[in-house]
Amino acid sequence: MIDKSQKPLIEIKNLVKKFGNFTALNGVSLDVYPGEVHALLGDNGAGKSTLIKVLSGVHPATSGNILVGGKEVNFLTPRQATDSGIGTVYQDLALNALTSVTRNFFLGREIKKGPGPFGIMQMKEMNRITIEEMAKIGINISNPEQPVGTMSGGQRQTLAIARAIYFGAKILILDEPTSALGQKQQMEVLKTIKDVQKLGHIAIILITHNEIHARLIADRYTFLSLGEVIGSGLAEELGGDDIKRLMAGGAEIGDLRDELGA
Amino acid sequence: MKATETSPQRQESDRQGDKKWYSAFFARPEIGPLGVMILLCGMLGYFSIPEGEFSLNPFAGEGFNALGIRNNFRVIAQLGIVALGAGMLIIAGEFDLSVGSMIGFAGGCMAMILKWGFAFVIPYISFQGGFHFEGLKLFEITDPSPLTALLITLCFTLSFGWFQGWLIVKSGIASFIVTLGGLFFLRGVTEVSYREFNRAPDQTAGSTTVTELPDIKNIINIPGHGEIERDTAKNLPNEQLLEILSTVPANTITKLTEQLTYINEKVAANKTILASKKMIQTLEKSLEGAKKSGNDSMVEILTEKINAGVEVPAVAAKVVTDIDIAKAYIDTIVTARPVANFFGGDILEPVFEWLYFSADWNVNMYGNIFAKGMYSCLMVWFIIALVCYFVLSRTQAGNWIYSTGGNLNAAKANGVPTNKVKISLFMFTAFCATMFAACQVFEVNTADTAKGNLKELEAIAAAVIGGVVLTGGFGTILGIILGTIIFGIAKEAFFYIPGIDGSFYRVFLGAVLVAAALTNENIRKRIIGGV
């Protein structure tokens, strides 16, 4: 499924992030390829969110390198990360529930005619693009003028993903996209991710605590524990028990079973 | 299981039910305020119809006769100007409590500049001849035009608005506290400045008003007299008035003569009616007296007389003289100070003239023109409202304002310059306060420290009644306008209800305010919904 000759879209080398004298990331390395879902797994506090915050320009790295498309980058603001093609869908999705789907889709990047911020928004065109882009990754919305607050959780996730892709995200980072959703909507989102993967040119980093979800769509895994990579590999190389064990931070699940039994 | 597979191509859009033509209308958030406004307008219209008279026409009473409309919409428009600023700011998630004090400050600033001019002075300490302060005058503007005064005032108010906004976004202190500080600070500065500039040479503290400003909006240009106040011109000696008249083209004179004749006839006719009414009243009084004293023959005579109606001699119409025409002509001369007139003058005069001369409506009980037009602040309100509506609903800036208030972090994450949005809106509320002050100063030609007191709270109340949610992100300009009309008209409406204390309007407004807030919150929750 993955073309092994392909170059990684994003390469992370020996990334270190310290908060004061607390080491949140201690030399993390990973590569993500286009058309691939890369699952980033690990226990609570392992440093997953910290890693993606560094990648999306929220925190500066303490040391290490990030290469996007082979070129070294150093993000100081989220805007710079977006501009070089990293689209992050945060846990809270960064949506304004009170305004319409279209207004959210284009928030901050409205299509307008006229001077500066007082340009007139081209609502018709924006509505059309919103419907089209959402349809591309599998969701038909009936009314682009409806407030986002009235959409289902899965639809909102799709909106956030569609938005990131439309505005040029080549690397899509999803932080626990399914955690707040019901069963059906979780599947909806996984399907959306699958659809994005099929587009072929986008690299996806998926953070999740749900092993089943990871196994359903991930092509490659990286396991973090206490700020370090404790394992990684292709989906076909890893067995179910490996995944369970590494997700729990390397502790033997067997031991855990004993502990719980005792 | 077969039943669930009736139509395989079922789409998301199929779930949207059919829309009725009226459902869009009733789904709008302004529907509640609209209802309350219509109710209040109806109340004001009907309760202000004098007792004993019956009319289905709500414009028959005092509330909505020409003068009532003129005066009510002045109150509404003034509040409306600041409510727009306050409302936009609340939609972006912040508050400004300094609006009222800003009005007082701006009014004082403008009036003082108009009266004493403006100078830029750098103070420094001097030891020559003992320790004291000296001022180094950098430049001075004597006799500033209204526009200059307005622009200088705007420099002050906009910088203060900018500063408040900057402090709030940079420090993260609640806008409530910062602008509460602004409320005290500005009011204090205004009072101090009034006393300081009004200070008499003998060191006694001055008054906190500026009066005796010229009636700037009514300064006109008459050849041979130069710039002169309209009232002064009308009181010129007769021969000079006739001289002015001699320069007027003939057709203008004919038209003015026609109008004056019409007015004089109307006045005479009304005088006749008033006189007969008075006669009847006297007769009725005597009739009552006769009934009391049991004088039956007198009662009979008087009743007969009253039923027959009284014939009073028709009052003759006054003759139109050349002096009258000259004065009427002076009234038609266009102002030489358009800026002052823009804020403090009248608008829609031709309409009100038409209502008097052609529609026979704008007539007071003496037969004269009742209201000469609407106050100009109505136009200022209308223009600002139009711009606000356009910006908020159509432009990128509008989307930024909604998202800044609706979900600040989301807006930031999407690259919206939320700090700039907020600071600009703090400047906009200061701008609105300055416009309010300009309307007041140029209209009444005075200013005092108490101006604008409590306006900040009234503005917030009007916005909330109009459907703005205090936590931000929700509200429309149309709603703010409706809320303002409700707030402005409630007092009048309750004043006319027979047998009820006028202060009940506060009780009413309090209840409406809370009810509106509850409704708004419900609508908001319904939209945000559960995930």
Ligand SMILES: Nc1ncnc2c1ncn2[C@@H]1O[C@H](COP(=O)(O)OP(=O)(O)OP(=O)(O)O)[C@@H](O)[C@H]1O
């Ligand atoms: N701004 C910060 N300042 C100091 N410490 C931080 C900061 N952000 C995160 N940390 C610490 O870094 C560690 C990693 O946190 P992180 O949020 O990346 O975990 P995570 O893997 O996303 O966990 P979860 O699965 O619970 O979301 C935690 O111990 C956390 O307390």
Ligand SMILES: [Mg+2]
């Ligand atoms: Mg996390």
